[in-house]
Amino acid sequence: MASGSAIRGSRVGAGPMGEAERGDTAPRVRISYWCANGHETRPMFAEEAGHEAPPTWDCPRCGYPAGQDQANPPSPVKNEPYKTHLAYVKERRTDEDGEAILDEALAALRARRGGA
Structure with missing residues (x-):
């Protein structure tokens, strides 16, 4: 059971505010x-x-x-789809560049392992 004279859900200073208290809009x-x-x-x-x-x-x-022109509304913005890291790499490198980099990396790996 609640005690005291407080009204639940209210705070100090709360009350109806009208135009007189807020000022004119x-x-x-x-x-x-x-x-x-x-x-x-x-x-x-x-x-x-x-x-x-x-x-x-x-x-x-x-x-x-x-x-604001009802007859000519602006056209929707076209969002480009998300590009993967591979798509960005393919824009910068050709397939021949990729093969050369792969061969170089494999040669370095084989040299570290002492393999053929």
């Missing part, structure tokens, strides 16, 4: 953005910052970039 404006999938996103900006709204906004539904 800045005037706001909603700007529409459309992505390539046709999703509309309408984030709010301060009215003073309305003329400085970003040209693109990430769509919260699909993640594509969204623009």
